[in-house]
Amino acid sequence: MTLVDEHGAALLALVRRLCGNPHDADDVFQETAVRVWRSMVSCPRLANPRGWLLTIGYRAFLDSRSRRGQFEALADPSDRGENSPAELAARAEVGGLVNAAVAELPETIREVVVLHYTGGLTIKETAEAMNLSEGTVKSRLNAALLKLRSALE
Numbered sequence: 001m002t003l004v005d006e007h008g009a010a011l012l013a014l015v016r017r018l019c020g021n022p023h024d025a026d027d028v029f030q031e032t033a034v035r036v037w038r039s040m041v042s043c044p045r046l047a048n049p050r051g052w053l054l055t056i057g058y059r060a061f062l063d064s065r066s067r068r069g070q071f072e073a074l075a076d077p078s079d080r081g082e083n084s085p086a087e088l089a090a091r092a093e094v095g096g097l098v099n100a101a102v103a104e105l106p107e108t109i110r111e112v113v114v115l116h117y118t119g120g121l122t123i124k125e126t127a128e129a130m131n132l133s134e135g136t137v138k139s140r141l142n143a144a145l146l147k148l149r150s151a152l153e
Contacts, residue, residue, distance in 0.1 A: 003036060003040070003049050003053060004032075004033050004036060004053070006049070006050075007049065007050045007053045007054075008029075010050060010053075010054065010119070010120070011029060011032060011053055011054060011057045012025065012029055013120075014054055014057055014058065014118060014119045014120075015028040015029050015032070015057055015060075015061055017118050018058070018061045018114070018118065019061065019064075024064065027064065028057065028060050028061050028064050029057070031060040031063075031064065032053070032056050032057040032060045035056050035060060036053060036056055039056070047128050048125050048128035048129055050121070050125065051115070051121050051125040051126065051128050051129025051130075052128075052129055054115060054119045054121060054129065055111075055115060055129045055130065058111065058114055058115060058119065097152060098148070098152065101147075101148050101151040101152055102114075102148065104151065105144055105147060105148070108140065109140050109143055109144045109147070110144070111130065112126060112130065112132075112137055112140040112141055112144065113140075113141065113144045115129060115130070116137070116141060123137050123138060123141075
């Protein structure tokens with residue numbers, strides 16, 4: 001499975017960020033690898049294999065959360081114990097508010113936000129991964145930022 005070998009580090013980083021704990025991330029990573037393996041038979045040549053793989057990983061994450069009936073807040077990997085407890089608490093509070101606001105976004109907008117900001121895909125890669133035009137990705141990101149700004153005010 002060359003695709004997972006080449007882009008597995010990016011996939012693992014994405015699912016770890018989404019899941020917030022390594023055990024769930026490993027489960028989602030494995031589920032993604034299985035889905036990729038099953039899809040490779042009918043999959044045409046990919047213009048953006050990394051984006052395609054991250055999209056499958058994101059959808060596997062959503063499926064794992066829906067099976068549990070919850071959407072866990074995105075973990076903040078910048079918490080490395082370098083800050084005071086008060087700073088960590090403030091960051092966790094703000095992060096929780098942002099994560100709750102992201103969770104409330106419509107799925108089509110939330111997918112673009114997660115792939116672009118959390119997955120680290122460029123606008124072009126996000127567009128290719130979701131079979132959208134770059135303009136549509138930009139407009140969805142803009143709509144997401146407006147909704148998030150309004151929800152967080």
